[in-house]
Amino acid sequence: MSDKSNIISTVFDASDRPDKRKNESIADWLGRRIVSGAIEPDETVPKEMDFLAETGISRGAYREALRRLVGKGMLVTRTRSGTRVAPREKWSLLDPDVVRWSFESGAPPDWYIRAIYELRAMIEPPAAAFAAERRSEDDLQAFRDALHSMRYCDMTEESWHNADASFHRAILISSHNPVLLSLEAGICAAVAFTTAFRYRDMPNPHTRNPVEEHAAVFERIEARDPVGARRLMTELVDTALLDSRGTTVFDLGLPTLKV
Amino acid sequence: MSDKSNIISTVFDASDRPDKRKNESIADWLGRRIVSGAIEPDETVPKEMDFLAETGISRGAYREALRRLVGKGMLVTRTRSGTRVAPREKWSLLDPDVVRWSFESGAPPDWYIRAIYELRAMIEPPAAAFAAERRSEDDLQAFRDALHSMRYCDMTEESWHNADASFHRAILISSHNPVLLSLEAGICAAVAFTTAFRYRDMPNPHTRNPVEEHAAVFERIEARDPVGARRLMTELVDTALLDSRGTTVFDLGLPTLKV
DNA sequence: GATATTGGATTTGTCCGACATACCGGCAAT
């Protein structure tokens, strides 16, 4: 029937991840295919019986995988007409899984990275201001640990990137805004992937370790100075954006949703 | 076995929504129970066999409902120990379903409404600035339609609230940032619910129709003036926050995540 | 000839029963 039938079995291999649950593996596989554009909005995903016939995986496992994606707004199901990919604006683009899929399936499109940066520029400065007003002693310790690792690790190391992500996570946690905290996983994942991308594609040796700029933000938060924290955080995000210009991933054009 | 067994059948009635799919109804019911705190983080949801025995609903439908919530980060499943509610910071609090559940299950807690307002104060002014730079002619028409309805409807009417939500939706759409757009559904749902809440609990007759403030923001966006648009949008959100003070839902204390 | 009805085909939705797998906790052997 469907010409895509053979594609299914050739691309999806359950033995790829023997440790994970099957429905989770299928959801990962399908999620990556959708965010990468292999299946475009309004196209149909494999019919349940087709998938069963091609992969030998039970219908129930496949359906549970579909339900995961329906919950993220990426799929809509209608009897008879099949299960189709929802329009992009319905997706939860900051969902941690969606972020992960976006970066795991090759280089994400420019508009995506650009949009993430713009969101960080909106979120992180005011979050730093809230953090300055509301941070607890425990919150401060998280900053100190992250700064310590950033200071004594090399920027090429994995641990440095983890410390960088931890610093930005500490900002959001210290803001003590639950909704902001719920975006933490997605934003931090995006931060980690984008910085990793930046230094992998452009291991620019003369890029300075920005630990002092980070420390300056922390110092204002520790001093309970929301205005200063916001200002320094703005500079920090702007610097990160500037650093990204001139690399391969940025064209600085207006972001366009549809091609 | 479980003492909660009888609770299941007494509270969940599949005939509540004869039009919806069963697994969707179950997900709604469970989602509301979780966000309302009836089942707290780290507690277990009904075991599959218990639910089947109490409600007569098949295991498959229940499992698909659970998958929806797993996809939203609200549940984690482990063999043998059961399916438990994840800690709050893992939930996608801006997911449209989660927003809906939060307001449908009675009055949401103060910290939730406060957190939403803080997020709007972060997001909407810069979004208005981007909108001023990037709005298309079609975008402008959406603003005009919303403003027309706001001007000629009474604030007590349902249509006025819809127009208000449409105006804020137009801001996010006109920003042409895909990630921001993906938050649109959740934010607009929250805006609509909070304003409806405000005027239902406090139908203050001397509250002015803020249509002119909205129109002023639109005028700056139409004139491609990002600085002006951002400034007026900031005033608009601050006014909404001020209006909410003194009502029953706000105490203006620091938001606390855990009680 | 245009419209309404009906029936079949197709795909998702639900149900059932069985077994597999992972994991916890207790028991026993080293």
Next chain:
DNA sequence: ATTGCCGGTATGTCGGACAAATCCAATATC
């Protein structure tokens, strides 16, 4: 005290069956 075995329990997967919804086309009606 540590290690390893073993049974119980809850989730994970499987296969098959039928129900419900809906699209499409042939047919009946005006």
